[in-house]
Amino acid sequence: MADSNVSFGEQRILGRSGLRVGALGFGSSYGAPASAYERAFERGCNYFYWGSARREGMGCAIRQLAPRNRDKLVVVLQSYSRMGTILKLSVRSGLKRLKLDYADVLLLGWFNAMPGNGIMSAAMKLKDAGIVKAIAVSCHERPMFEQYIKDPRFDIIMTRYNAAHRGAEREVFPHLDSGKQRPGVVTYTSTRWGFLVNPKFTPPGMKTPTAADCYRFALTNPNVNLALSGPSTAEEMNANLRALEAGPLSSEEMAWMKAVGDHVHQLTSKKVLANPFMQRNQ
Numbered sequence: 001m002a003d004s005n006v007s008f009g010e011q012r013i014l015g016r017s018g019l020r021v022g023a024l025g026f027g028s029s030y031g032a033p034a035s036a037y038e039r040a041f042e043r044g045c046n047y048f049y050w051g052s053a054r055r056e057g058m059g060c061a062i063r064q065l066a067p068r069n070r071d072k073l074v075v076v077l078q079s080y081s082r083m084g085t086i087l088k089l090s091v092r093s094g095l096k097r098l099k100l101d102y103a104d105v106l107l108l109g110w111f112n113a114m115p116g117n118g119i120m121s122a123a124m125k126l127k128d129a130g131i132v133k134a135i136a137v138s139c140h141e142r143p144m145f146e147q148y149i150k151d152p153r154f155d156i157i158m159t160r161y162n163a164a165h166r167g168a169e170r171e172v173f174p175h176l177d178s179g180k181q182r183p184g185v186v187t188y189t190s191t192r193w194g195f196l197v198n199p200k201f202t203p204p205g206m207k208t209p210t211a212a213d214c215y216r217f218a219l220t221n222p223n224v225n226l227a228l229s230g231p232s233t234a235e236e237m238n239a240n241l242r243a244l245e246a247g248p249l250s251s252e253e254m255a256w257m258k259a260v261g262d263h264v265h266q267l268t269s270k271k272v273l274a275n276p277f278m279q280r281n282q
Contacts, residue, residue, distance in 0.1 A: 008216070008244045011044050014225050015184030017134035017155035019074050019104060021047045023219050024240060025186065027230040029053035036237035037061035041069070043241060047186075047226055050094060051078040051107070062098050076105040076136070082115075084122030091126060105156060106132040112141040114151075124153065136186070142171035149175045154183055161187040161224065163196055163209075163217050163261025164268070173223040188228040190214040195264045203263040206256065211236070212243040217257045220248040 008023040025047030026037060034057050037048065041061070048058055065073055077094045081087040095103060106123055108115055115123075115137070126132045136156035137148050148154045149172075161168045168187070176182045191214045195201050202208040209217075211229070218227040231237040249257060 008219055008247050009044070011046075012225055013184075014047075014074075014134075014156060014186075016152070016181045017105070017136075017184050019134060019184070021074050021184075021226050023226060023244060024215060025049055025074075025076075025226050025228045026058065027051055027188075027228055028055045028058035030230045030232035031055050031057055032231040032237050033057045033234055034060035034064065036231060036234040038065060039234075040237060040241060041065055041073075043244065045241070045244075046072055047074045047076065047228075049076040049078065049107070049228060050098070051076070051109075052080075054094065054097070059098060062100070066098070066100060070100075074104045075100060076107055077103040077132070078107040078109050080109040082119060084118040087119060087122045088126065091131060095131070102130055103132045105134045105136050107136040107138060107156075107158065109138050110140060111137055112139055112144060114144075114147060120153065136184075138188075142167055145172045146175045149183055156184040156186060158186040158188060158228075160189050161218055161221070162190050162192045162214060163257040164192045164265040165189070166258075166261065169221070173221070176223055184225050185223055186226045186228060187218045187224050190218050190227050190229065192261075192264060192268070195268055196260060201264045201267055202260055206260060209257060209260055210242075211240055212246060213249075213253070213257065215240065215243040216246055216249050217254070217261075219243070220254065 011020045011022050014021045022045035024045045027049045028051055037058055038061050077091055079087050079090040123135050134155035137154050138158040148157050159168050159172050191197050191211055196209050196214050197211055199208045215227045218224050229240045231240055
């Protein structure tokens with residue numbers, strides 16, 4: 001079990017990575033301004049995922065925050081590369097653009113099978129050299145996470161989890177042994193690409209969840225260290241941060257979120273395919 005007694009407003013340790021992070025993290029792809037990320041950082045939300053679309057808003061915020069707060073920032077660089085040489089180039093390019101000497105996390109993106117020797121060798125060499133501090137992996141075949149959890153080379157796992165997609169409760173979280181040093185757990189697609197917060201997909205007579213409700217759902221699970229969000233405006237950032245004050249869902253709220261999630265899953269599961277490039281949870 002992870003951090004079950006830690007409030008959403010407090011930072012927590014991201015598993016065996018040893019990194020201290022806020023409950024909410026942010027993807028860069030949707031264009032929130034630098035000031036929004038800086039405000040979130042002031043609230044203790046320091047996990048900045050500079051991923052597929054490296055937008056300038058987050059880049060600017062990192063460059064402004066790093067000179068005085070580098071030890072408090074957790075900067076994540078992602079690569080979908082399947083070649084070690086390209087992986088190294090991607091990491092060095094990202095660091096150069098951010099004016100940083102190292103990344104806190106290297107995310108190996110969308111590996112539904114164990115990464116090949118070339119990729120793992122390159123990743124571990126970057127870690128041994130101090131160019132990255134921790135290795136994360138994302139995957140869309142949940143049974144694969146059992147191997148990643150057991151493999152000490154992976155400090156963090158990133159899995160899809162929301163009220164409509166609760167398969168991680170059966171296929172990922174049970175493999176997290178509380179008696180051993182477990183990887184950090186980051187979740188994404190908390191709003192199921194917006195379907196959970198769309199009134200058109202809410203069961204008749206029920207309240208439509210907000211984005212904050214969706215983050216609260218993920219974070220109420222004691223196995224989850226951090227939930228990613230993808231604000232596109234300062235207003236969306238403010239709305240997301242409300243999850244920190246609201247805290248864990250009550251049993252009644254959890255039942256409501258699951259009912260909405262089941263309805264959304266039934267309506268949309270055959271229409272929408274998982275998109276690994278989607279960072280946004282709005």
